[in-house]
Amino acid sequence: MQDFGADRCLECGSCTDVCPSARHGGIVPDEVVRNYNEGKPTVNVWKCLQCHRCSAECPEGIDVAGLICHLRNEASSRGDIPERFTRSAKQMSKDLRMYPIIGRTASQRANLGLSTGEISDEDKDAVSKMLRGPGFDE
Amino acid sequence: MSDSLYRGCSIPARLPFIEAAAKYIIDTLSLDIRDMGELPCCMEPVGLKSLEHDSWLDVSSYICSKAQGRLVTLCDGCTVSLAGSAKEKGSDLDVIGFLEIIHENLGAIKDKVVSPIGMKLAVFPGCHCESIMSSKGKDANSMMADIVKAIGGTPASPAKNLCCGGGVSSIDDDLAKAILNESVESFKATGASAVVTSCPFCFIQFDMVARYRTYSIVELTAKAMGWDADTEKYHRGK
Numbered sequence: 001m002q003d004f005g006a007d008r009c010l011e012c013g014s015c016t017d018v019c020p021s022a023r024h025g026g027i028v029p030d031e032v033v034r035n036y037n038e039g040k041p042t043v044n045v046w047k048c049l050q051c052h053r054c055s056a057e058c059p060e061g062i063d064v065a066g067l068i069c070h071l072r073n074e075a076s077s078r079g080d081i082p083e084r085f086t087r088s089a090k091q092m093s094k095d096l097r098m099y100p101i102i103g104r105t106a107s108q109r110a111n112l113g114l115s116t117g118e119i120s121d122e123d124k125d126a127v128s129k130m131l132r133g134p135g136f137d138e
Numbered sequence: 139m140s141d142s143l144y145r146g147c148s149i150p151a152r153l154p155f156i157e158a159a160a161k162y163i164i165d166t167l168s169l170d171i172r173d174m175g176e177l178p179c180c181m182e183p184v185g186l187k188s189l190e191h192d193s194w195l196d197v198s199s200y201i202c203s204k205a206q207g208r209l210v211t212l213c214d215g216c217t218v219s220l221a222g223s224a225k226e227k228g229s230d231l232d233v234i235g236f237l238e239i240i241h242e243n244l245g246a247i248k249d250k251v252v253s254p255i256g257m258k259l260a261v262f263p264g265c266h267c268e269s270i271m272s273s274k275g276k277d278a279n280s281m282m283a284d285i286v287k288a289i290g291g292t293p294a295s296p297a298k299n300l301c302c303g304g305g306v307s308s309i310d311d312d313l314a315k316a317i318l319n320e321s322v323e324s325f326k327a328t329g330a331s332a333v334v335t336s337c338p339f340c341f342i343q344f345d346m347v348a349r350y351r352t353y354s355i356v357e358l359t360a361k362a363m364g365w366d367a368d369t370e371k372y373h374r375g376k
Binding site: 018020046051052053055056070081084085089092098100101102105112113117118119123127130131133136 | 320
């Protein structure tokens with residue numbers, strides 16, 4: 001079990017003060033930490049930007065962004081995955097890259113004198129076997 | 139020992155001019171950085187890491203295991219992902235972004251400036267760059283401002299704790315737009331003619347989504363050093 005240091009929370013609200021999502025009605029990081037400590041469910045985990053400003057600001061060194069990522073892992077294991085990230089996982093499973101090099105960028109690369117190579121079979125085999133669990137199973 | 143350059147997948151596939159600019163800087167300064175070649179995605183830290191922790195840890199650790207010397211990244215998402223896995227594995231691998239490479243060579247870069255950029259630029263390294271620098275006790279904003287000054291520009295400071303909103307794009311588009319607009323309005327309020335960033339995702343959000351004039355710090359540094367590629371066609375922002 002990862003230790004995010006959530007039990008050290010002083011409820012000072014520093015994490016929420018710096019959160020760009022909270023400023024616009026998204027996730028509220030100090031609520032997430034409080035709910036986690038009280039064993040309550042958290043909503044809006046996918047409205048976190050994973051910008052890590054909360055973790056950098058916390059005076060107690062709580063890894064708030066890491067905790068939210070952990071809660072996203074839990075949501076994901078229940079099948080609660082935004083369509084955007086389902087697509088990302090499919091793309092990663094297919095090409096082992098989030099963004100494949102296709103026609104337009106291939107020609108931009110050629111114009112810039114950049115190579116367009118392939119991932120080696122050894123790396124493809126090794127990494128393909130590492131992709132498992134929610135999003136990657138299909 | 140040479141350092142190792144991991145190019146990631148976002149910049150090679152979506153913003154290859156930044157990769158070309160980095161290579162120009164490496165070559166012009168004769169930096170001892172070896173290209174690691176074609177490798178899989180780092181399992182970026184916003185979406186893929188959120189899906190399954192062990193898959194993220196295994197893949198990003200695999201990439202780290204291929205590095206010799208320091209692992210140099212072009213994308214700050216890669217920096218966060220790879221540095222995070224190195225830390226979790228107890229590895230002493232030093233993962234550094236290209237902003238740090240530019241900053242640690244600032245003296246040599248100043249000597250090579252032939253075309254000072256002459257612009258006032260809002261400085262926005264990006265959340266991931268700021269986070270990783272903060273974890274090392276460094277301030278990404280002041281590092282980027284140092285670079286802007288060294289290449290003949292004038293840095294301007296927007297509000298703190300901004301974000302490009304890319305992390306919630308296509309999840310909650312109203313939220314993403316509000317976060318993006320807040321940043322662009324703050325850049326405009328500085329009186330700058332454009333924003334300069336280190337992060338490819340910020341570049342895409344500001345330049346291609348908000349259509350606000352955006353530069354990569356790698357691109358501007360190479361340009362100031364005499365890189366003559368026509369990068370105008372890669373920009374959408376006005």
